[in-house]
Amino acid sequence: MSQTVRGVISRSKKQPVELVDIVIPDPGPGEVVVDIIACGVCHTDLTYREGGINDEYPFLLGHEAAGTVEAIGEGVTNVEPGDFVILNWRAVCGQCRACKRGRPHLCFNTHNAAQKMTLTDGTELTPALGIGAFADKTLVHEGQATLVDPEADPAVAGLLGCGVMAGLGAAINTGAVTRDDTVAVIGCGGVGDAAIAGAALVGAKKIIAIDMDNKKLQWAREFGATHTINAKELDVVETLQDLTDGFGADVVIDAVGRPETWKQAFYGRDLAGTVVLVGVPTPDMTLEMPLVDFFSRGGSLKSSWYGDCLPERDFPTLISLYRQGRLPLEKFVSERISLDAIEDAFHKMHAGEVLRSVVVL
Incomplete structure (x- = not known):
């Protein structure tokens, strides 16, 4: 059955974000539901709100996230329930001309979940970078969930999902x-x-x-x-x-x-x-x-593009270096905030007061 959780949306251009109820469907073939633990506030989320990406409102914001796999759909083999994962927006297809030439980091046909998350009235949401993680839970393609060391701090690990990896x-x-x-x-x-x-x-x-x-x-x-x-x-x-x-x-x-x-x-x-x-x-x-x-x-x-990364190759390696004390990822976390403080975090980011505010759920 689908489930209703909290999520932060941008309903219209340049307007303050809203914390509302959203509906997460059961995962279909190749999809997973992830229970979000932490999600960084990235400038790209603000760009979505400001209309700088496209006009496919309402947007479900958030994408620099780490969490735990809650449920998997038919045919999913990359992860299983209970796995600790970082979400990414480059789920490579393996079939496009870049992938077939051995350049999957340039994949021209990356995957997202096929089903849509919605508002409670049925209005379809556009998830930021195909993720939408300013929410208690989100639905993504299995290739967007990258398995990493579960001992890593989720507030730190999730930042590899976008800006820090870039x-x-x-x-x-x-x-x-x-x-x-x-x-x-x-x-x-x-x-x-x-x-x-x-x-x-x-x-x-x-x-x-x-x-x-x-x-x-x-x-x-x-x-x-x-x-x-x-x-x-x-x-x-x-x-x-x-x-x-x-x-x-x-x-x-x-x-x-x-x-x-x-x-x-x-x-x-x-x-x-x-x-x-x-x-x-x-x-x-x-x-x-x-x-x-x-x-x-x-x-x-x-x-x-995205630091020319290949998430399944780069995320585990970088988390390992962080855990060894050789990569100071923890220094990027300026503050830990609640899900209802994102609008204020946008103002701090725009003013240059923080490197990253991180929502912790």
């Missing part, structure tokens, strides 16, 4: 940062600090954090930044060159996603260096640059 993966997977590289990261919120943590994890010799907020630059140092640049006070490209013997960084990660920050990344890298764009631009942004600069500087210009 940043770590931008450095380790997309940017292929290695030992002795010089790395610069533009934007020191959750994603940027995760990129810094990833660069530190693999032994980058110099990690330069760039932001306009000294508080965020201090956070960046706590995750492994060796140098900082306040972009309000210093020219970013010139200072990057000063810190790298006049050459520029081997890898520059743009965790902001604006034309001006991308240009800083492009010109702040070494010849044949790498630029990684992981910050998400808005559809109205455009870029105009001399084409000859692209040719003459060489190197790689990459976009990082």
